[in-house]
Amino acid sequence: MIMTKAVLTLDDAKRIASGAETEANQNDWPVVIAIVDDGGHLLYLQRFDNAQFGSIEVAIEKARAAIAFRRPTKIWEENIAAGSLRYLGLPGSLPIEGGLPIVIDGKFVGAIGVSGVRSHQDAQIAQAGIETWISGS
Template sequence: MTSYLRILLSLTALGFFLSGATAAAQLVDKKGLTLEVAKKLAAAAEEEAVKNKWTVVIAIVDDGANLVYLQRLDDTQIGSIKVAIQKAETAARFKRPTKVLEDAVAGGRNVILALPGALPIEGGLPLVGDGKVVGAIGVSGVTAQQDGQIAKAGADALAKILGR
């Protein structure tokens, strides 16, 4: 009976070991938003801003709303730094454009204003790759609609990078 118990315990331990290796492989294999890609998205957004002679801050966060890249064009107001970051964080956390939240507030859904970490102002867009939100871009410095236009240029660049 003791040899049977030893075999059973050995197999159980092996199972835990192998399942841990699989979990570790999944963690390592997770595809995320790289700095290189974030810079390309910011460059596309910057191109849209410069074309229109707009000065803005561009923030790009990963799927956990952690800042990956920040760019402030010359002469952009300092206050736009935090706003751009918050727009990107909101789009990543809620997995939707910040304009959706802005429209909800405009439609009387004031409860949106009480959501922790939500900035319901247009200019934040989720970045979607392979059907999943891999991050978000936030822009601040001009009107909310113009911020949204610049953010869209950055988000559209991801589709081009992914070949879509």
């Protein structure tokens, strides 16, 4: 039997990025937005004017970590802050808030990673992108 699955399309990624861009622009935050598919492969990357180039790889890795482990990257940041240092060596994890998985009907289809401002602001931008996409705006 062949199974079917929901996939994140380039159009979906662009809508998510648009919502994230709106949130970043409203706050005048120069960031990098990365969106990956369910295999962690880059679908979309946007670097704002004046965003530091170091944030490119960080945004991609936040997204990859969020889909690889199917959880927000904030989880590792919180665990490490609480003293659980074993998470520092977990391959593919990134203990910096700002990576969120993208879910359709309970299925993980991709993730968004944002980097460039404080990590909780990166997460705010990522969440705004997902919420825009969910609402269909």
